Amino acid sequence: MAAPLVWTLLLSLKNNAELVGNSGAALSGPYTLENYVAILGNDRTLRWLLNSVIVSLGTTVGVLVLCSLAGYGFARLDFPFRRTLFTLVLLGLAIPSQAVILPQHQLFATLGLHNSYPGLILPGLITSFGVFFMTTYMRAIPKELDEAAMLDGASRFTIFWKVILPLTVPAQSTLAVFTFLGSWNDYWWPLISATRSDMYTLTVGLASSQMNYAQTSGLGFLMAQAVFASIPIFVVYVIFQKQIVRAMAGTAVR
Structure with missing residues (x-):
């Protein structure tokens, strides 16, 4: 697993002219x-980076809000059906996104949302895994906390906001990291929705560079773009790794 990453890093540190005839030159200096x-x-690259940041952060925030609310409803409330x-939410886990891509494309085209940030963000807010994950985590929290808060006159929203939500920080951190990584690395929907180069995300932009500009920009420059695109992912994981371990360990115990 590490070999391709090391190879990419070495290629990114070499002069493009040295790599034209022999990519093996990456094994020796100078760098x-x-x-x-x-x-x-x-x-162009910085624009793609900005687009990826906006889309990934927007998707992550939206998923946390919607999945936390849905998880609280399924785990703590009693309502018809x-x-x-x-069960329908769980069935959503079995449906690949490619199965609904045609009606999804037609819907967003009708609404005029292609080549826009809402068009890139909204499909990512639909995540059955996030609802299932938050529901499972919230079910493990003792319901006596809700009852005690109700005796003090707290409303349902107050219980959710001040009692339950703070206890789910590890789960939210894990879901946030998974959502951010998935959105950052997503290639399928941005390729379909973004047809203007100024709306490309970094994944689509790098792919277009590889197809159209690899010979002129150079292999080293292309690999440097790949490393540059991976830095935010590495930073996010390093920051939240403790919360990820706590959440996964807690879920396994429950």
């Missing part, structure tokens, strides 16, 4: 940061 300097001076609706 340079000129490809990374070129990235920082390339408005609760089991049936939750």
